[in-house]
Amino acid sequence: MNDLLSTTFLVGLIAATLRVATPLVFGTVGEVITERAGILNLGIEGIMFLGAFVGFAAAAKAEAAGMAGYLWIGLGAATVSGLLMALLMGLLTVTLGLNQHVSGLGITLLATALSLFGFRLVFGESSVLPSIDPFPQLTPFGDAPVIGPIFTQYLLTFVAFLVVVPVGWWLLYRTNFGLNLRSVGENPEAADAAGINVFRTRYLALAIGAALMASGGAFLSLASLGAFSPGIIAGRGWVCIALVIFARWDPVRGMLGALLFGGVFALQLRLQTLGFALPYEVLLALPYLVTIAALAIAGRNVAYPGAYLKPYRRE
Amino acid sequence: MTTPPPAVEMRGITKRFGSLVANDRVDFTLDRGQIHALLGENGAGKTTLMRILYGLYHADAGDISVGGQSAVIRSPRDAIALRIGMVTQHFALVPPLTVTENVVLGHNQGVRLKLEDAHRRVSEAAERYGVDVQPRALVKDLSVGERQRVEILKALYRDARVLILDEPTAVLVPQEVEQLFDALRRLRDDGLSVVFISHKLREVMSITDRVTVLRGGQLAGSVQTSETTPAEMARMMVGRTTFGMPSLDEASSTQPAARAVLRLDGVTAVDNKGLPALKGITLDVYGGEIMGLAGVSGNGQSELAQVLEGTRLCTTGTITVAGQDVSGADPDRIMKAGVGRIPEDRHASVVPEMTVAQNMALEHLGEYTSNGSLNRRQMRAHAEKLIAEYQIKARPDDRIRTLSGGNMQKVILARVMERNPKVIIVSQPTRGLDIGATEYVRSRLLEQRQRGAAILLISEDLDEILELSDRVAVIYEGEIQGILPRTEADPERLGLLMAGAKDSPQWA
Numbered sequence: 001m002n003d004l005l006s007t008t009f010l011v012g013l014i015a016a017t018l019r020v021a022t023p024l025v026f027g028t029v030g031e032v033i034t035e036r037a038g039i040l041n042l043g044i045e046g047i048m049f050l051g052a053f054v055g056f057a058a059a060a061k062a063e064a065a066g067m068a069g070y071l072w073i074g075l076g077a078a079t080v081s082g083l084l085m086a087l088l089m090g091l092l093t094v095t096l097g098l099n100q101h102v103s104g105l106g107i108t109l110l111a112t113a114l115s116l117f118g119f120r121l122v123f124g125e126s127s128v129l130p131s132i133d134p135f136p137q138l139t140p141f142g143d144a145p146v147i148g149p150i151f152t153q154y155l156l157t158f159v160a161f162l163v164v165v166p167v168g169w170w171l172l173y174r175t176n177f178g179l180n181l182r183s184v185g186e187n188p189e190a191a192d193a194a195g196i197n198v199f200r201t202r203y204l205a206l207a208i209g210a211a212l213m214a215s216g217g218a219f220l221s222l223a224s225l226g227a228f229s230p231g232i233i234a235g236r237g238w239v240c241i242a243l244v245i246f247a248r249w250d251p252v253r254g255m256l257g258a259l260l261f262g263g264v265f266a267l268q269l270r271l272q273t274l275g276f277a278l279p280y281e282v283l284l285a286l287p288y289l290v291t292i293a294a295l296a297i298a299g300r301n302v303a304y305p306g307a308y309l310k311p312y313r314r315e
Numbered sequence: 316m317t318t319p320p321p322a323v324e325m326r327g328i329t330k331r332f333g334s335l336v337a338n339d340r341v342d343f344t345l346d347r348g349q350i351h352a353l354l355g356e357n358g359a360g361k362t363t364l365m366r367i368l369y370g371l372y373h374a375d376a377g378d379i380s381v382g383g384q385s386a387v388i389r390s391p392r393d394a395i396a397l398r399i400g401m402v403t404q405h406f407a408l409v410p411p412l413t414v415t416e417n418v419v420l421g422h423n424q425g426v427r428l429k430l431e432d433a434h435r436r437v438s439e440a441a442e443r444y445g446v447d448v449q450p451r452a453l454v455k456d457l458s459v460g461e462r463q464r465v466e467i468l469k470a471l472y473r474d475a476r477v478l479i480l481d482e483p484t485a486v487l488v489p490q491e492v493e494q495l496f497d498a499l500r501r502l503r504d505d506g507l508s509v510v511f512i513s514h515k516l517r518e519v520m521s522i523t524d525r526v527t528v529l530r531g532g533q534l535a536g537s538v539q540t541s542e543t544t545p546a547e548m549a550r551m552m553v554g555r556t557t558f559g560m561p562s563l564d565e566a567s568s569t570q571p572a573a574r575a576v577l578r579l580d581g582v583t584a585v586d587n588k589g590l591p592a593l594k595g596i597t598l599d600v601y602g603g604e605i606m607g608l609a610g611v612s613g614n615g616q617s618e619l620a621q622v623l624e625g626t627r628l629c630t631t632g633t634i635t636v637a638g639q640d641v642s643g644a645d646p647d648r649i650m651k652a653g654v655g656r657i658p659e660d661r662h663a664s665v666v667p668e669m670t671v672a673q674n675m676a677l678e679h680l681g682e683y684t685s686n687g688s689l690n691r692r693q694m695r696a697h698a699e700k701l702i703a704e705y706q707i708k709a710r711p712d713d714r715i716r717t718l719s720g721g722n723m724q725k726v727i728l729a730r731v732m733e734r735n736p737k738v739i740i741v742s743q744p745t746r747g748l749d750i751g752a753t754e755y756v757r758s759r760l761l762e763q764r765q766r767g768a769a770i771l772l773i774s775e776d777l778d779e780i781l782e783l784s785d786r787v788a789v790i791y792e793g794e795i796q797g798i799l800p801r802t803e804a805d806p807e808r809l810g811l812l813m814a815g816a817k818d819s820p821q822w823a
Binding site: 173174175176177178179180182183186187189190191192193194195196301303306314 | 369371390391392395401403405406407408409410411412416417419420421422423424425426427428469588589
């Protein structure tokens with residue numbers, strides 16, 4: 001048990017928590033912004049997957065071509081792929097007013113299949129998994145004890161916690177666009193009557209959200225792994241959907257939810273290596289069980305956005 | 316001296332929805348500084364015409380000019396730019412936001428939302444126009460009357476010079492109506508032009524300067540209010556000289572039974588959020604009487620109706636029907652105890668995709684079943700009988716969703732009344748119905764009273780309550796505020812009770 005309480009263990013746990021939580025922060029804030037406009041984007045799982053693939057493929061090609069900024073090219077390409085999926089989701093749910101569940105699941109299936117197909121086209125079937133030289137970790141506090149290793153993180157992790165969350169919050173609550181977005185998600189009739197373009201606002205929310213989701217996926221392939229594999233997202237998108245409800249549609253609470261999931265995930269990884277007495281399958285399930293429990297406790301009687309799941313049509 | 320051009324002029328407006336012509340070459344002229352009533356029955360095209368002016372609909376034909384300038388209004392944004400504001404029947408407010416956020420919504424420029432500035436500007440505007448609202452309050456915490464003030468403030472904040480109000484008094488207690496009228500008169504004196512959509516003659520007479528009447532989508536006439544009479548307006552609305560709305564006066568009196576048929580004793584219940592909705596309701600309804608339940612919507616009426624139908628649990632207290640305790644019983648047992656229900660939302664009390672015959676048999680399927688299969692011929696015969704008896708314009712095999720509101724309501728009435736229930740719980744029975752159907756529903760209710768049924772009439776239409784009820788109970792925040800016999804129930808006394816006695820909100 002001493003191992004569990006040692007400084008090294010805790011520092012490692014906190015550092016890993018931040019790392020694991022990073023893609024979830026991107027995904028959750030993206031989904032919060034989308035849902036606040038009244039759209040449930042179940043395409044999140046597929047969009048994160050597509051972001052991971054497109055980011056990786058573009059970066060690998062650019063690296064092979066000898067371009068210095070290949071990782072940034074990858075990140076940019078991932079963002080564009082997210083925007084394209086947002087456009088498709090908008091076409092289905094905003095313009096055509098189709099069922100959001102079905103449209104979102106369709107996007108996930110499409111984006112997942114496109115990524116796997118694209119992977120074969122681009123990299124063929126080699127026995128060695130292709131990889132790239134990933135983003136390096138930054139060390140703002142150098143070798144300082146405790147905070148040094150804790151803050152030895154990828155740039156995108158800093159971006160997630162220091163930019164995405166505060167800017168997401170500011171956008172929702174402190175800008176005119178955010179006010180418009182929230183009213184479109186609560187009462188699109190009222191927003192329309194007030195002269196707000198409901199369709200445009202919803203498309204924009206989808207676009208911002210999907211760009212974040214795709215970046216979250218790209219974080220995994222471009223930074224933490226430096227590779228792409230079919231199991232790279234492994235349900236993280238679905239976890240984000242749960243975290244949004246846990247967060248009651250607030251970016252800051254969403255970040256806390258992501259940290260909770262990330263913390264339990266990082267903990268169970270360490271317990272596995274410590275040879276804890278529980279079967280590893282149970283440990284693997286732990287973060288998901290905690291998410292369900294947190295949702296069951298915090299997600300009761302929550303006020304969904306008023307126009308959640310409802311397409312808007314002028315009468 | 317040249318007369319200034321009218322504030323709004325609409326010429327030859329035509330609007331079709333499929334095969335329905337909602338507006339047929341309608342002309343409408345609104346002068347400056349005028350309160351102008353747009354009068355007509357439900358479905359006469361009043362709201363459609365104004366939605367066209369506000370850019371929510373697009374006319375198929377016709378021209379609009381605003382302040383003498385020809386105008387093309389494609390969306391509310393265009394209308395707002397032309398300084399036209401509209402307060403719709405369903406308020407266009409966002410409940411989780413503050414009053415300020417609602418007021419500035421869509422009128423906010425730049426990137427940053429400057430809330431402090433906005434609060435200050437909104438309270439200044441509220442003061443200037445004499446509208447009493449708290450800028451920082453959340454709209455969801457406001458009463459209906461207060462929400463209406465926010466809506467009006469919203470229009471004024473956008474510098475509206477033309478204010479369209481769609482049935483603004485439908486949701487208000489009489490005292491609030493007076494406050495609204497005072498505010499409207501003040502605005503008119505400031506030079507604003509107001510369109511007042513209504514079907515209430517009394518209000519039109521008291522507040523408006525001019526009346527335009529629509530009937531069946533067409534212009535039926537336009538006159539100065541001072542030069543007309545309620546009778547003439549009624550004639551223009553319905554297209555016949557007189558119409559007799561059945562009321563208690565014409566029905567012969569009955570002797571109420573000595574014992575209450577429906578008794579509620581200390582009934583409490585919670586709403587969907589788990590908050591107390593009914594706080595100890597005690598009420599007796601006698602056989603052969605109509606007990607009206609008046610109140611501003613949202614004071615527990617829906618929950619009370621649901622408790623009496625068995626679709627909501629009463630947490631404490633007892634309900635008895637003809638001596639039988641039905642507290643906590645399910646809808647089937649309550650029905651079997653002799654309760655008929657005509658719920659508030661008629662679309663929710665039928666199965667829209669099923670036929671008229673099926674819907675008529677639905678509550679008593681057991682009676683049409685033999686050896687586990689439905690006897691469709693018997694269901695059909697039953698439906699044909701009721702259709703003839705209740706003059707329903709439908710065939711047994713029509714899907715019920717294709718029926719008009721009036722005919723759908725007749726199906727529901729027939730289904731309840733053919734069983735001669737001891738108790739009838741009826742909510743908003745004539746909401747959204749035209750005059751003919753309203754008349755029919757009311758006369759059937761009076762017939763049931765005559766027969767000796769105990770009727771609880773829950774309605775937000777005070778006129779309806781006053782015309783039909785032997786006694787009137789007023790519900791306020793889940794409590795019975797008072798019960799008045801018909802002779803003592805006048806709008807003013809009821810209004811005070813509906814507003815929770817003396818605490819009526821104020822227009823400053």
